[in-house]
Amino acid sequence: MLRNSTTTYGGVTKTFHWLTALLVVTLIPLGIYANGLPYETGEQLARKAWMFSLHKTLGVTVFFVALARIGWALSQPKPGLLNSERKLESFLAETVHWLLYASLVLVPLSGWIHHAATTGFAPIWWPFGQSLPLVPKDDDVAHTFAALHIVFERVLAASILLHIAGALKHHVFDKDKTLRRMLPGHTDPGPLPAKRHSALPLLGAGAGYVVALAIGAAIGLFSHAESTTSPVPTLAEVETGWQVEQGTLALTVRQLGSDVQGSFENWTAAINFKETADAEGRHGNVEVQIAIASLTLGSVTAQAMGADFFHTQAHPTAVFAADILTDAEGGYFAEGTLDLKGSTQPIILPFTLQIDDDTATMTGQTRLNRTAYRIGEAYPDETSLGFDVVIDVSLTAIRQTGS
Template structure:
């Protein structure tokens, strides 16, 4: 059997691409459904759900590249004519379905990949594919929009596949022609197709179907669920924070997930001259519900983790003391009702009445009873890296 197409039959390369793409797509569909419906109340359930999603995503990316290669190959080959070209309406439906399939084979996995790449955390795509894409920033809104488009295009894709399969079976069982047979393995003695009459109408119809599905996806993008959070009282501090960030990084399924708290206050006293080794104090209050942690934000608010409903704030009260390498914050961190002594060095630069501070420390989530349903690090690491940066004026 020839590798290339003729005007009457498909070659071996086209057939291989066709059936490999079909295998990957028909594998990705049930994996996605199973992953979406799987519970994640326990460590074992979460691990299984992540496994299913990782399979779904990885197979989806494989399907994207296979489809892309298939389309590029098709551009170099003659396209066998329709055997039912004389039935105008049926031919129009077949060509429109083919265009819809080509678009969905690229758009469905690509929007899913962008949804993953723009988000932080949960169910990594496996090697050799990466977790990021060029020119795609970590952006929760972009992730949500692409996820919604992925969701609305998927049923369009599924219905078109069913129509495509139904049409192939009609040709084989009712019409008894070579339409299906010439895509099956082996040589085909398909007859010469009748005269073809191609127009742009099938592509225009497919373009309209893609546009409607994507528009519905954008308009139906869900808003991020808001966690009820306590309003922190304003503080009158000797040093007023002008800008800054309290960020955390966790390790989930072997990948770093970074997030930050949007609402926190700091009451800081500090003197360049230390009295008995003490420069001042810091009293930091953090609204737990203001945490943004990518795709696992709502899970982090749950009872097994921060339990934001019962413990809406965290606090850190410390003395700022002199240290041989600069400065040290020595105090008590309270999260989820657990108070733990915490000390860490920080760098400080003061120019006139402006101070710049940066610090990093590592906590153990187990010390604060966070993630007790995950007693090992198979799905969630013990270490939580805290990064603090701020600029304050006297």
């Protein structure tokens, strides 16, 4: 009763069938609903993220249930179709079965790869991490797999409609046991016509995917418009005692419980620094200009430029100006102000410094509170976006003559 026979489906196959059916029929509207939800405010974003986490968690469940189901189907005899003498109908039914089996793997897998290539969005509710081996955090990969997820999910939805229509046709018009054979309880349709093995339905399913992908490409689903909305201003060269040879200016924020890292591509530093301090204990000063629009921040780069966040159109650059001092233990720190999005706030950046001849290497870290700069005011608590922004600076600079 648990195993299939050549004429009936066993209990395990039926359980797998109805479990996946239930999950998939829930996931499609859930995906469309979650995708359509707005995220203008913190509450809306938290709700959208919750729906997506549910979608992803159920979706990944489908993936593993589908693998188990396919493994089980391969170990079982496959009951023949009831009306296999009707060639076109059998071809259609089997083509749709292939599409359904393939969809059960392709739809969740494409969604999962899209998720793994993205940073800082709704997490899968499980303890096994949010990344996938071999899947880079990359915007293009994320976009391509998002498009594939949509194409595959549409093929799945169309296949389900055809599949249900077929099952109902058998039940209502043919009045045969096709549907009853898949329902709980023992239904044996008796001897069946001899089974014909044909590769045509498999080819039919392959052709179905080719057509679906071609339609997806034709309507521009795969074209990836550059999402950067703000032009990056060119920063003027600065007079500096120490010329920065290489460096990174990075930030980390906590979005929906996971860290999102980004960095600024364009910034300049005017550094005046002497190993010996002056009478007031100053070793010099530093002024850093940052082109905010040169920030890349995972998959939320474009949002970060918007009015609610950095508002780069109105505030294209930030300026950090500070004196370089040492504390009682001789540790260096830069104390001054950060002018960002129209607010100037005090800030201290402790850093380590190593000078070999004329090459200086420094690394430092500081934190700022985004609310002090009116960043993300629509997210007034930390559920969607943490208050703390961690700034990491590291650079190597060469002493210019005269410094």
